[in-house]
Amino acid sequence: MKKVGIVLHDGEKVVAEAKLHIAALISPIVVFLIGVAMYFGTPKSDNLLQFSSLVLMAIGIWRTLYSLAVRRNTYVVVTNERFIAETGPSGRKKVDVVIGHVDRVETRRGPQARLMGYGNLVVTARGSGNQNVVFRHVAGVEALAEQIRAEMAGK
Secondary structure, three states: OHHHHHHOOOOOOEEEEEOEOHHHHHHHHHHHHHHHHHHHHOOOOOHHHHHHHHHHHHHHHHHHHHHHHHHHOOEEEEEOOEEEEEEOOOOOEEEEEEHHHEEEEEEEOOHHHHHHOEEEEEEEEOOOOOEEEEEEEEEOHHHHHHHHHHHHHHO
């Protein structure tokens, strides 16, 4: 990940990194497919339902493109000194926390997330108010959380 190489300090090395899981695209694609099914499953005389299905398809396409942009521009990195993350369609939300300031790391996973190998990573850091940062649909979230905990124990 070339973005991370720019922000590393001297002597700092990456010990773990993660991206968003492809499952982040499931919901918007399902919305699009429901719109398609509605469009082809309704009589042509029902203009309101036809219009509603087109709106659903447009929302599905928009959310899919948005989710792709978020997935492409999101990364989570653990170094021997810091927890670094950037998310959003253009990397708007940035988190850079010294490992020693991380209080707690949690993972939240439902049944589907367990089966597909992703989950939500919740990092609580002390500092200017307790920051509680949630990263959704992180691939390999359990291994990443364990690596963060291992670095916290070493500090």
